[in-house]
Amino acid sequence: MQPLRALALPLLAVLATGCTATGSQDVLAPAGPQAAGIARWFWISFWLAVAVFVVFSALLAVGLRRAHGRARRGEANELSDRAATRLVAWGGLVIPAVILLVLLVLSGVTDRGISALGRGAGADPLTIRVTGHQFWWELEYLDPRNPHRTFTTANELHVPAGRPVRLLLESADVVHSFWVPNLHGKTDLVPGRTNDIVLQADTAGIYRGQCAEFCGVQHAKMAMLLVAHPERDFAAWWERQLRPHAPPADPALQRGQQVFMGNGCAVCHSIRGTEARGRVAPDLTYLGDRLTLAAGTLGNTRGHLMGWIANPQGIKPGTRMPAVPLGGQELQLLADYLHSLR
Amino acid sequence: MLHAAVLAAIACAAAGCEGDLDPRSPAHVRSAAGGHARNAPKLMREYGCISCHTIPGVRGAHALVGPSLAGFASRQYIAGRVANEPDALVRWIMHPQSVKPGTAMPEMGVTGQHARDMAAYLYTLE
Numbered sequence: 001m002q003p004l005r006a007l008a009l010p011l012l013a014v015l016a017t018g019c020t021a022t023g024s025q026d027v028l029a030p031a032g033p034q035a036a037g038i039a040r041w042f043w044i045s046f047w048l049a050v051a052v053f054v055v056f057s058a059l060l061a062v063g064l065r066r067a068h069g070r071a072r073r074g075e076a077n078e079l080s081d082r083a084a085t086r087l088v089a090w091g092g093l094v095i096p097a098v099i100l101l102v103l104l105v106l107s108g109v110t111d112r113g114i115s116a117l118g119r120g121a122g123a124d125p126l127t128i129r130v131t132g133h134q135f136w137w138e139l140e141y142l143d144p145r146n147p148h149r150t151f152t153t154a155n156e157l158h159v160p161a162g163r164p165v166r167l168l169l170e171s172a173d174v175v176h177s178f179w180v181p182n183l184h185g186k187t188d189l190v191p192g193r194t195n196d197i198v199l200q201a202d203t204a205g206i207y208r209g210q211c212a213e214f215c216g217v218q219h220a221k222m223a224m225l226l227v228a229h230p231e232r233d234f235a236a237w238w239e240r241q242l243r244p245h246a247p248p249a250d251p252a253l254q255r256g257q258q259v260f261m262g263n264g265c266a267v268c269h270s271i272r273g274t275e276a277r278g279r280v281a282p283d284l285t286y287l288g289d290r291l292t293l294a295a296g297t298l299g300n301t302r303g304h305l306m307g308w309i310a311n312p313q314g315i316k317p318g319t320r321m322p323a324v325p326l327g328g329q330e331l332q333l334l335a336d337y338l339h340s341l342r
Numbered sequence: 343m344l345h346a347a348v349l350a351a352i353a354c355a356a357a358g359c360e361g362d363l364d365p366r367s368p369a370h371v372r373s374a375a376g377g378h379a380r381n382a383p384k385l386m387r388e389y390g391c392i393s394c395h396t397i398p399g400v401r402g403a404h405a406l407v408g409p410s411l412a413g414f415a416s417r418q419y420i421a422g423r424v425a426n427e428p429d430a431l432v433r434w435i436m437h438p439q440s441v442k443p444g445t446a447m448p449e450m451g452v453t454g455q456h457a458r459d460m461a462a463y464l465y466t467l468e
Contacts, residue, residue: 303391306390307390310394327446332439335448
């Protein structure tokens, strides 16, 4: 994952500026067929609306000019009955009906196109269960043919580029909404129900998304990064995720692990290869590889990690993670250990 | 009216002159640190300073893990350990553990130029 890590800081700097010039989170910069269909529908509707606006502005201008002219000549400013009826019939009934029909058909065609893309994914596409939590994303990568090859991570969604991926959208608490604007529209995660979408990233890259349904006090800081890999890199990534960690050899990292285990972190978090099997907080098994922390809120640097652990409530007030009092040295060791998980 | 304006202008100029004579004035110290303060806010967000410190003028920096850096330029000590001078500050930012072993501030791999840029910014916080 070296090239990705090298990209991390400058990329995050760009993402942090929310700069739409780069196309990040830009609905009108589609990077996959579903988003392309939606964008196409948008542009057609937009230009239709512009045309209507231009025509009616022109009518208004003509009407004003005529009214002015007639007033000057002392004539009555009225259309004949026939002219008025024709104007209302065409301009108020026929043409709007046609335009609305066009928009309706367009909408239906776009929707069916997206569904067809979903069906075209085949009987057995790569499937990932996305469970929304307050305020993070649990990601379970499913391999129906080999259940022992299933694993769970959090917040950073990795997919292969160039092929469809099916997402099962569920919620552990309240309604959230999954939205990666470059790739698809918004789809809610509703407790008690599984929603189902198929999306595809045409080219490798990093696409930012965020929760799109108000879910509580830190809704605004519940983002995710969707990382699309070339096919072979994705297979390698999957293999790596399956590998549980061996106990650290370095004594400093061992002490860091002891800080983790001894301060309650394992009650909520999981690290494959250790006794930490908590299910209510993000999996940390390969935290060292991730680009961001706290659901896209912070860059994954030592400074941010320690600031987060020392006082999560200071960064995301209302997050479920408590502050655990740690000495300066313990905090260092813990951060070193967590960053070693790569 | 004109009189008052001219007097005010002279007074302002005089105050400016006074600042330049002081060897610890911001401009002098900035050049001593050799950094560009305007780069600092972005660097502070990238390295993660904002996750522990409250820093005036830096978006998102309102944390309470480490001390607030408001008024940093007027402080006598860094971390209650060394005198507040440009070289010491740059060294602190790059290697806090070597200045105060066991402190909660981590080694963050800050490069020399980045440390000088951030030091220059901190010296604008009167």
